[in-house]
Amino acid sequence: MYFSKMFLPTMREVPAEAEILSHKLMLKAGMIRKLASGIYSFLPLGLRSLKKIEEIVREEMYAADAQELLMPAVLPAESYIESGRWDTFGPEMFRLKDRNNRDFCLGPTHEEIFTQTVKHSIRSYRALPLTLYQIQTKYRDEIRPRFGVMRSREFVMKDAYSFDKDEAGLDESYLKMAEAYKRIFERLGLNYTIVEASTGAMGGTGSQEFMVLSEIGEDEIVCCSECGYGANLEKASCLPANNSEIEQEELPVKKMSTPDIHTITELTEFLNCKPYQAAKTIIYNADGNLVAALVRGDREISETKLMDVLKCESLEMAEADEVINLTNAEVGFAGPVNLAARIIVDQEVALTKNLIVGANETGYHLINVNFGRDFSAEVNDIRVITEEDPCPKCKGKLQLSSAIEVGHIFKLGTKYSEALKCNYIDEEGQEQPMIMGCYGIGINRTLAAVIEQNNDENGIIWPMEIAPYQVIIVPVNVLDEKVMDIAYNMYERLRKSNIEVILDDRNERAGVKFKDADLIGIPIRINIGRKAQEGLVEFKPRRTHEALTLTVDEAIEKTMELVNSAKI
Numbered sequence: 001m002y003f004s005k006m007f008l009p010t011m012r013e014v015p016a017e018a019e020i021l022s023h024k025l026m027l028k029a030g031m032i033r034k035l036a037s038g039i040y041s042f043l044p045l046g047l048r049s050l051k052k053i054e055e056i057v058r059e060e061m062y063a064a065d066a067q068e069l070l071m072p073a074v075l076p077a078e079s080y081i082e083s084g085r086w087d088t089f090g091p092e093m094f095r096l097k098d099r100n101n102r103d104f105c106l107g108p109t110h111e112e113i114f115t116q117t118v119k120h121s122i123r124s125y126r127a128l129p130l131t132l133y134q135i136q137t138k139y140r141d142e143i144r145p146r147f148g149v150m151r152s153r154e155f156v157m158k159d160a161y162s163f164d165k166d167e168a169g170l171d172e173s174y175l176k177m178a179e180a181y182k183r184i185f186e187r188l189g190l191n192y193t194i195v196e197a198s199t200g201a202m203g204g205t206g207s208q209e210f211m212v213l214s215e216i217g218e219d220e221i222v223c224c225s226e227c228g229y230g231a232n233l234e235k236a237s238c239l240p241a242n243n244s245e246i247e248q249e250e251l252p253v254k255k256m257s258t259p260d261i262h263t264i265t266e267l268t269e270f271l272n273c274k275p276y277q278a279a280k281t282i283i284y285n286a287d288g289n290l291v292a293a294l295v296r297g298d299r300e301i302s303e304t305k306l307m308d309v310l311k312c313e314s315l316e317m318a319e320a321d322e323v324i325n326l327t328n329a330e331v332g333f334a335g336p337v338n339l340a341a342r343i344i345v346d347q348e349v350a351l352t353k354n355l356i357v358g359a360n361e362t363g364y365h366l367i368n369v370n371f372g373r374d375f376s377a378e379v380n381d382i383r384v385i386t387e388e389d390p391c392p393k394c395k396g397k398l399q400l401s402s403a404i405e406v407g408h409i410f411k412l413g414t415k416y417s418e419a420l421k422c423n424y425i426d427e428e429g430q431e432q433p434m435i436m437g438c439y440g441i442g443i444n445r446t447l448a449a450v451i452e453q454n455n456d457e458n459g460i461i462w463p464m465e466i467a468p469y470q471v472i473i474v475p476v477n478v479l480d481e482k483v484m485d486i487a488y489n490m491y492e493r494l495r496k497s498n499i500e501v502i503l504d505d506r507n508e509r510a511g512v513k514f515k516d517a518d519l520i521g522i523p524i525r526i527n528i529g530r531k532a533q534e535g536l537v538e539f540k541p542r543r544t545h546e547a548l549t550l551t552v553d554e555a556i557e558k559t560m561e562l563v564n565s566a567k568i
C-alpha cells in the first residue's frame with residue numbers, strides 16, 4: 001500500500017476524555033473514531049489488526065474442535081424471558097420493538113440463542129460433545145463506557161458454548177477451551193494470568209478469567225508468587241485471621257448509648273476499642289428480599305461472594321426506609337440480635353468473641369455479643385481479601401494487581417439447558433439436560449490490551465502477528481531517483497513474497513515519516529537514504545530501534561526471517 005493512498009487520518013491532539021494510553025494511541029494512529037459514547041468505528045488500520053486477532057482466535061478454536069457459526073444480533077425476547085435474563089439484564093440490555101410491537105434486544109451475549117438452536121437440532125447423546133462459537137458484535141448499554149474500545153457499548157466478542165452429556169464431558173470441553181485461550185494470549189504476546197472468578201447467579205461449577213496485568217485495569221486480582229494461586233479480588237477465598245479475642249471468655253451483653261455515631265471509626269473511637277472488635281451489619285436487598293450481612297469492622301463485604309452465597313441475581317444496599325422498617329432504627333444501628341431477616345456472617349465474625357454490633361435501636365449499640373449465644377446466622381466467607389492476608393492455598397505472600405479481563409471461561413452446568421429444555425436422550429433412553437459451558441473473548445478489548453502492553457513514547461509497537469502491516473519502506477527523499485528505484489523494487493519484491501508492506505511515498509520530511517511509522521507501530525522500518533547510491537539501506541526494528549546497514553538482498557532476507565518467525 002502506498003502511504004499517499006491510505007485512509008489513515010492520524011491525530012495530533014486527542015480529546016481529554018481519552019484517559020488511557022491505548023485509547024489515545026488508537027485515536028492518534030487513526031485506528032478508530034468515536035461516533036457516540038462507547039460506540040466506535042474501526043478505520044482501515046485498526047480493522048486490519050482486529051481481523052488478525054480474530055484469525056488467531058479462529059485458528060485456535062479450530063485446533064480445539066470448535067465450529068464457527070453466526071447468529072443474528074437482533075434477538076427476539078422469548079428465550080431471554082424463559083431464562084429470566086430479560087429482567088435480570090436490566091438497563092444494560094438494548095431493547096427494541098418491531099412494527100408489530102414484538103420485543104427484541106440487541107444481543108448482549110448469546111447463551112439462550114445457542115441453547116435454543118442446539119435444542120432444536122440435537123436429540124441423541126451420540127451428537128455430543130459439541131462446541132460452537134461465533135465472532136460477532138455484542139451490545140451492552142454499559143453504565144460507564146470508557147477507555148475507548150476497552151469498555152464500549154458495541155464490541156466484538158468471540159463467544160463459544162459447549163454442550164456435553166455429563167460433568168466429566170464438560171470438564172474436558174472446558175479444559176480444551178482453557179488450553180486454546182492460553183495459546184491465543186501467548187501468540188498475542190500478552191503478559192497475562194489466569195484467575196479464579198465468581199460463578200455468581202449463573203450457579204455454575206467453575207469459572208476462570210484471563211487477566212492482562214495493567215495499571216489501568218478495572219479488575220483487581222490477587223496472585224500468590226509461591227504456589228501460583230490467582231483469583232479475582234472479589235472472589236479470592238480468605239482464611240480467618242487469628243486474633244487473641246477469639247479465646248476470650250463470653251461476657252454478658254450490654255446496651256451502650258452511642259448517640260450520633262454513624263461510622264465504625266466513630267464507634268471504635270467512642271468505645272475505645274479496635275475496629276476488629278466491632279461488626280458492620282449491612283442490609284441488602286437481594287432479589288427483593290432483605291438480608292443482613294456482617295463482616296468485622298476492619299473488613300469489606302465482597303458483594304460477589306455474598307451473591308454466590310445467596311444465589312441471587314441482583315444485590316443492592318437496601319434503601320434507608322427499608323432499613324428503618326426492618327430494624328426499627330435509623331441507618332447505622334442495625335445488628336444481628338433479634339433481627340427478623342436472613343443473616344449471613346463472615347467466618348471471622350462467628351469466631352470473634354464479645355462483638356460490638358448495632359442494637360436495632362437508634363442511638364444504641366450492644367457490646368459483648370456472641371455468635372451462637374446471642375444470635376444465629378449462616379456462616380460463610382463473605383469478606384474481601386487484603387494484601388496482608390495469607391494465600392488461602394499455601395499461606396504464602398499475596399500480591400494485589402490491577403488487570404484487564406480479556407477472556408472468561410465458565411462451567412454453566414444446566415442453568416440454560418433446564419430453563420430452555422435443551423435435553424438429549426442418553427444411552428438408557430432417558431431424557432437429560434445438556435451440561436453447558438460458555439467461553440468469551442473480547443476482541444476489541446484484547447486489541448487495546450495489546451497496545452497497553454506494547455508501546456513507547458513514540459507510539460504503538462505491534463507484535464508481528466497482529467501488526468496491520470509488517471514492513472514500512474521509507475525513502476528519505478522521494479525526489480531522488482536512485483532512492484525511489486530501490487524503494488519500488490523492494491516494495492514489489494516484498495509484496496510478491498506476501499509480506500504486508502507500506503511504501504511511504506509522501507513528499508514529506510524524513511522526520512515526519514519516521515514519526516508516523518513509529519506512531520502506527522509497524523514492526524520493521526526500512527529507511528532508504530544517502531547510502532542508496534552504494535546499494536545499502538537501513539533496517540530498523542520498531543521494538544529495539546537497533547539499526548543495521550544492509551544490502552537490499554540482506555534486508556529482504558532479514559525481513560522474511562523476522563516475519564516468518566514472528567519473533568519481534
Ligand code: ATP
Nearest residue numbers: 149150151152155157405406407408440441442445
Ligand atoms: P466486565 O466485568 O469487564 O464488564 P463481563 O464479565 O461483563 O466483563 P463477559 O460477559 O464475561 O464480561 O464477556 C466476555 C468478554 O467480553 C470479557 O472477558 C471482555 O473481554 C469482553 N467484554 C465484556 N464487556 C465488554 C465491553 N463493554 N467492551 C468491550 N469488551 C467487553
Ligand code: MG
Nearest residue numbers: 092140142151
Ligand atoms: Mg460487564
